[in-house]
Amino acid sequence: MRSRAGCAAAITLALMPGALTAQETQRPLSAIEWLDRADGPLSALPGLGARAAISEPPVAGAVSIPDIETTALAAATSGAVGLLPTSVTGLPASLWAQSDAADLAALWRRAGAEPPPAIAALYHTLLLAEAEPPHGAEGAYLRTRVQMLRQFGAVEPARELLARAGPEAPGLFSAWFDLALLSGAETEACTALQSAPGLLNDDAARIYCAALTGDWPTAALLYDTGAALGTLRGTEARLLEYFLDPELAEESEPPIPSASPSPLEFRLFEAIGAALPTRSLPLAFAMADLRGTVGWKAEIEAAERLTRAGALAPGRLLGLYTRQKPSASGGVWDRARAIQDLDAALTRRDSDAAGKALRTAWRLMQDGGLEMVFAQLFAGRLDTSALPEALNDLTFRLALQTPDYEAAAARAPDTRAARLLAGLAKGRPDPALADSPTETMIAEAFAAAPSRAPDHAALIDAGRLGEAILSAALQFDRADGDPGEMASALGTLRAVGLEDTARRAALQALILGQTS
Incomplete structure (x- = not known):
């Protein structure tokens, strides 16, 4: 069997014959689509049998993903855990194997707060994909993945990821505990902590959990000890005092929230009857408003934030x-x-x-x-x-923003802009129809054969495919309207076989800037 280094050196991009459309092959299931369907364990979901590889071929000849020899994932490797197996994503198990966990963490920190929808879907897929972990400390990249999922508001998938890895593993329980508090599963989290107090070196959490599970004497003892030793202080100490003494809470003003409250502080404010509004808090906190504990308006606002982010x-x-x-x-x-x-x-x-x-x-x-x-x-x-005929352009553009965008191209109104978009949906935009630098660069990016950007090509040639895909996604995410940056990113996405993602991202860039 070839070594990883040998596999990296042998990576090639090969053209696939035929003239298939991007949707005539079975596209990899995005994480967002999985979230739409996730009512139970992944294995129980219908229709998730073997799927085609990652390649999503364009019209005039397809580009396959690099053919990398891989071995089966070791079930005991917590860093390899994922909610989306390779049979669903089409991504190889060696996606991150040749990369460094610290380098990937630095890349992920560059992700925008509100990435374009197609790029957000790709981010979720990369974060939830089952794959060998990169080089680095045990669990380092898993913690990065969980942190990013939480940043994107995907609290439940992040929590499930840790559950599959084993939250009792060193360095993982704290993140799992926080996610449980955000999702309303505090009883489960506290029961686990009560059973194994050594999992979390946090006096405040132990006090909260002792009280929540009905062990008030232990909670009071821990609080008195922490107060005497000075391990409890500030806002958290006052919140715990009010939590343990409801009468005192009723007689006193709640403490001023810190600028960045922890999930535990957030739940303590709620417990003493001074719930914090989530609209100004990080996106993950919006999940707490979907438990039926707030008014209808606040629920809608939270759901809008989360839906906008694809979570x-x-x-x-x-x-x-x-x-x-x-x-x-x-x-x-x-x-x-x-x-x-x-x-x-x-x-x-x-x-x-x-x-x-x-x-x-x-x-x-x-x-x-x-x-x-x-x-x-x-x-x-x-x-x-x-x-009314006056709505044809709007309904056409709406249809182009769905998974059936390629079929929608057949119903294009007879206008320059609509014909350009229809061509893009089919993977064959006519650059002559472009009327702006952005339209021109995007049209030319699809008119030409898929081409990897030099920086991305170097990563792919070194066997760092996931890093190359992430870098291209970040380039599009951070392009800020720069046509050249967008075109470069699209070239790489197409070259590694992510034709569907590239078309969706390009369509969204043009439509969301044009529709009126």
Whole structure:
């Protein structure tokens, strides 16, 4: 069997024959799609049998992923754990094997707070993919993956990742405990800590858990000891004091929250009746508002944040929008009312009402930065033949933001911009139709044969495929409208076989900047 170094030296990119479209092959299932379907263990999900490799071929000849010889993942290797096996993602098990954990952590820190939807989906897939860990300290890259998932609001997948790795492993329990608090699983976390106190060297957590599980004498003893020794101080100490003495909490003003409250502080504020609003807290805290403990408006706001980031299925947001009648106007209330009006008009097949509601709902969802979410919810329900012709361009662009973008290309209106987008959806954009530097560079990136950017090519040739994919994704994420940066990133994504991701990212870059 070849060594890893030998495998890296032997990596090649080979053209696949045939003229297949990007969607005639079975695309790898993105993490976002898995989240949409995850109602139980991954093995129980229907339709997740063997899948094609990562390559997602363009129209005029496909590019396969580097053919790397791999070995089976060792079940005991916690760093290799993932929620998406290679049969689902199409990514090789050696994705990170030749990289360094510290280098990857530095790369991940460059990810934008609100990446483009296609890039966000790729990030989730990379973070949840089952693959051999990179070089570095045991569990180092797993901790990076969990940290990034939490940053993106994907609390439950991060928690499940740690559960599969074994949260009792050194350095993992603290992260699992925090995620449990954010997701409302504090009883499970505290039961685990009570059973093995040595898992977490945190007096505040031990006091909280002792009280939560009904062991008030131990909680009081730990609190008195910590206060005497000075291991409890500041906001956390006052919160615990109020938590253990509800009468004192009722008589006193709650402490001022710290600038960056921990999940434990967040839950303690909630426990003493002074819950913190999550809108100004990191995205992961928004998950706490989906437990039915806050008002409808706060639930919708949290769901919008999470759905916008790709951490929550759009259907969950639709369910919240339509749960009851808005009691006020402005912002969230207007969006909920508009979505209800559109949903009702489509349900009763009232084309006139649907056309009017579509315009209003689209404008309001744009204001909320929820264009992609809106497309995913409604593009498939719109009967374009029954809607006013003036809405053809909007419905076309909505359809291009769905997984069926390639089929939607056949319904392009007869305009320059629409023809360009239709060509891009098919992987054959005509550069002559471009009308801006961005359109030109993107069209040329697809008109030419897939080409790896030099920096990315060096990584691929060294066997660091995952690092190359991540670098290309980051380049597109951080392009800030720079056509050259976007084109370079698209070239690499296409060259390693991520044609579908490249097309979606390019379509989103053009559509979200053009649609009105």
